[in-house]
Amino acid sequence: MDAPRSARPQAVLFACGMNSVRSPMAAGLFKHFFGRTYVGSAGVRKGELDPFAVAAMEELGLDIGKHKPMTFEEMEEWEGLNFDLIVTLSPEAHHRALELTRTIAADVEYWPTPDPTPTEGTREQRMDAYRAVRDQLARRIRERFAGQQAGNE
Secondary structure (H helix, E strand, O other), rough: OOOOOOOOOOOOEEEEEOOHHHHHHHHHHHHHHOOOOOEEEEEOOOOOOOOOHHHHHHOOOOOOOOOOOOOOOHHHHHHOOOEEEEEEHHHHHHHHHHOOOOOOOHHHHEEEEEEEEOOOOOOHHHHHHHHHHHHHHHHHHHHHHHOOOOOOO
16 A cells, blocks of 8 residues: 555545445544544445445444435535545545546545445345444554544544
């Protein structure tokens, strides 16, 4: 992994394919751990917020239920892409973020993260897939940003 220019970013954007599972979960976790750093999330395409993602986060006492999925373009129009670090969670988001760095000064880190949505089976089996993604993101966020200012820990 490339060493980022910004070890302590001021604003972090998490990005995935549809901004409906992985990136909202990551943004919610990041906000919980490091509440003073600005965080956002976006997708290459716009999906609908996934109820399993909401349920997995509620198990930790975190509410992402009001999240409105947004594309990179919508985020740029709405608030600008003023992020110094973009963490991509899917290949398509990574390619889109690299395109954006031609016009914005942001570091990009790729954290390959499985998409739990294709998981089939019982509700509990599906929830386990979402919990695994949530826990993987929580671990990675804590490891990557450890030592930053204390948030809501």
